[in-house]
Amino acid sequence: MKTLRDRYCIVGVGETEYSRGSGRTTRALAVEAVRRAILDAGLTARDVDGMMDYQSGDSTLANHVAPDLGIRLDFYMDVVGGGSSTEALVGLAMGAIETGMCRTVAIYRSMNGYSEFRIGGTGARAAQPVRGLDLAQVPFGMRSAGQNFAPTFMRHMYEYGTTSEQVAHVKVAHSKHASQNPKALLRERVSVADVVGSRWIVKPLHLLDCCLETDNATCLVVTSAERARDLRHRPVHVMGVAGRVSKPRLDFHWAHGPITRVAGYYAKDIVFGQAGIGPEDVDLTGSYDAFTFTTMLQLEEYGFCKKGEGGQYVSSGIIELGGRRPNNTSGGHLCEGYTHGMSMVIENVRQLRGTVDDSCPGAAEGVHSHDYAPGRCRQVKDAEIAMNLGWAVPPTGSALILRR
Amino acid sequence: MPEPVTYRGMTLLVPDNDSEWKEFYAHARAHRLVVRRCAVCGLLRYPPSHACPWCMDLGWAWHEVSGRGTIYSYAIVHHAIQPGFKALTPYPVVLVELDEQRGRPTPDEALRIIANLVRPDLTPEAEASVAIGRRVRVVFQDLAEHLALPQFTLTDEPPAGRVWRLSE
Numbered sequence: 001m002k003t004l005r006d007r008y009c010i011v012g013v014g015e016t017e018y019s020r021g022s023g024r025t026t027r028a029l030a031v032e033a034v035r036r037a038i039l040d041a042g043l044t045a046r047d048v049d050g051m052m053d054y055q056s057g058d059s060t061l062a063n064h065v066a067p068d069l070g071i072r073l074d075f076y077m078d079v080v081g082g083g084s085s086t087e088a089l090v091g092l093a094m095g096a097i098e099t100g101m102c103r104t105v106a107i108y109r110s111m112n113g114y115s116e117f118r119i120g121g122t123g124a125r126a127a128q129p130v131r132g133l134d135l136a137q138v139p140f141g142m143r144s145a146g147q148n149f150a151p152t153f154m155r156h157m158y159e160y161g162t163t164s165e166q167v168a169h170v171k172v173a174h175s176k177h178a179s180q181n182p183k184a185l186l187r188e189r190v191s192v193a194d195v196v197g198s199r200w201i202v203k204p205l206h207l208l209d210c211c212l213e214t215d216n217a218t219c220l221v222v223t224s225a226e227r228a229r230d231l232r233h234r235p236v237h238v239m240g241v242a243g244r245v246s247k248p249r250l251d252f253h254w255a256h257g258p259i260t261r262v263a264g265y266y267a268k269d270i271v272f273g274q275a276g277i278g279p280e281d282v283d284l285t286g287s288y289d290a291f292t293f294t295t296m297l298q299l300e301e302y303g304f305c306k307k308g309e310g311g312q313y314v315s316s317g318i319i320e321l322g323g324r325r326p327n328n329t330s331g332g333h334l335c336e337g338y339t340h341g342m343s344m345v346i347e348n349v350r351q352l353r354g355t356v357d358d359s360c361p362g363a364a365e366g367v368h369s370h371d372y373a374p375g376r377c378r379q380v381k382d383a384e385i386a387m388n389l390g391w392a393v394p395p396t397g398s399a400l401i402l403r404r
Numbered sequence: 405m406p407e408p409v410t411y412r413g414m415t416l417l418v419p420d421n422d423s424e425w426k427e428f429y430a431h432a433r434a435h436r437l438v439v440r441r442c443a444v445c446g447l448l449r450y451p452p453s454h455a456c457p458w459c460m461d462l463g464w465a466w467h468e469v470s471g472r473g474t475i476y477s478y479a480i481v482h483h484a485i486q487p488g489f490k491a492l493t494p495y496p497v498v499l500v501e502l503d504e505q506r507g508r509p510t511p512d513e514a515l516r517i518i519a520n521l522v523r524p525d526l527t528p529e530a531e532a533s534v535a536i537g538r539r540v541r542v543v544f545q546d547l548a549e550h551l552a553l554p555q556f557t558l559t560d561e562p563p564a565g566r567v568w569r570l571s572e
Contacts, residue, residue, distance in 0.1 A: 126486075126487075130415065130417065131417040131419075131422070132424065135418075135425050136517075136518060137518045139416060140497055141412075141481055141486060141489040142481075142518060143486060147479060151476075151479050151497070151499045155477040157570065158568045200480070200483070200494075202480065203482065203570055204479075248457070252451050254477075254516045256512060256513050259476075259499075
């Protein structure tokens with residue numbers, strides 16, 4: 001297998017505040033996040049010559065963001081898409097640099113996901129006519145992501161006996177992690193009883209099984225390992241990447257079951273093959289927690305446990321800080337805020353640097369207590385390899401393996 | 405261009421050049437559930453698409469199916485997103501596996517369709533009656549001269565396999 005293992009790095013990360021009402025345009029948000037990531041890398045506007053972003057008609061474009069910051073581009077691309085674009089764009093940025101089109105790429109996502117364009121189809125999207133492929137489901141009152149994904153989880157419960165209580169542990173773990181994260185929107189720790197006692201949104205999903213629609217922008221800066229050596233932080237290397245890997249019948253994935261199988265089934269060999277490692281070698285994961293059970297499905301499909309045993313796995317304590325392989329140590333989409341996948345990569349980069357922004361007095365210098373009591377540390381001890389499990393919909397996913 | 409159809413506050417748009425849905429809905433309005441059948445390999449597919457996903461042939465014809473099937477999975481919407489559905493909550497959305505072509509051409513594949521589970525009068529079926537494994541048949545909800553939605557309703561046939569529903 002051809003691989004670019006360890007030849008590219010994520011050298012800068014940045015984000016705006018996570019809020020439910022930014023009061024700003026997506027252009028303003030993007031400019032702030034991109035600037036922060038460039039400064040985080042120790043670069044200047046002159047050093048960045050590539051820009052990519054993803055959106056679905058709900059955001060600003062690279063050719064508006066770059067000039068605001070005085071960046072002249074040799075390469076840019078605005079990509080249509082949502083979750084799972086994150087890891088795919090890291091791979092495409094590596095490709096753009098590998099071909100010589102540019103040398104350093106800023107990847108951003110900017111969204112007023114709460115106050116302007118809501119993912120569920122309300123807000124500015126509600127008035128659009130229903131046509132084409134949407135006619136196969138939207139007229140039946142199946143429009144939001146929760147409504148779309150619910151039959152997948154229901155069938156998993158039927159086939160494997162998975163329970164609401166088991167997947168509630170994902171929210172419990174992420175809320176524990178968010179309580180150590182000053183940036184998180186929801187910093188209160190919750191219990192399994194809180195999750196299964198919250199009101200139904202679409203069965204089998206309760207309110208607290210669902211992530212938080214959020215306004216924010218986020219950015220990653222990718223460059224060659226050679227260039228990364230002289231930059232500000234310890235470089236974080238890309239070991240492997242898989243982008244928007246899909247199940248058959250992406251138009252209507254329910255036609256090709258088992259519907260409990262998600263895209264990671266196909267992505268795992270690509271990403272682990274490049275990296276030359278297996279699930280046991282991974283110290284922490286960042287999984288796309290649009291809902292509690294999406295995390296479970298991905299962990300299963302990438303082989304962190306056997307297929308069908310995801311419920312037991314996520315309720316075993318393994319995915320919590322202090323457990324063997326913590327997941328979404330920033331609190332993820334369920335608790336930190338919804339970023340379409342970006343924040344979990346940002347968090348893993350900081351974990352591998354050893355500089356997550358928790359409440360440890362020496363956090364910025366990489367001095368951590370590893371005391372996971374409320375309000376304290378969220379740095380994983382000796383984290384060397386981190387993996388991101390990106391998700392768009394059950395049949396499409398991406399993945400990224402990083403090492404320090 | 406035919407008039408857009410307003411249904412529960414949504415505008416359903418099937419323009420004249422819509423080569424996927426226009427005839428599907430005309431058949432549905434005549435209370436026939438049709439899918440596309442490949443002219444070469446004979447396999448059925450839904451939703452309407454332009455090449456055979458198994459043999460890539462472009463030739464196809466509409467093929468009427470029995471409209472009988474089994475609930476393969478479902479969701480119960482308690483918090484409606486679309487305003488026109490709020491009065492209907494809780495309403496079931498079902499993934500129905502039709503009797504034709506189950507487990508073909510590979511064991512994981514089937515002809516499946518999304519719809520609502522309704523009573524014969526087209527109101528949402530009671531949540532307690534919705535379960536994986538229960539048998540259903542198609543009914544049609546007429547919305548306009550040129551458009552009807554296929555929906556499903558329970559039958560009294562014995563269930564297919566294990567019956568399961570999410571406990572309250």
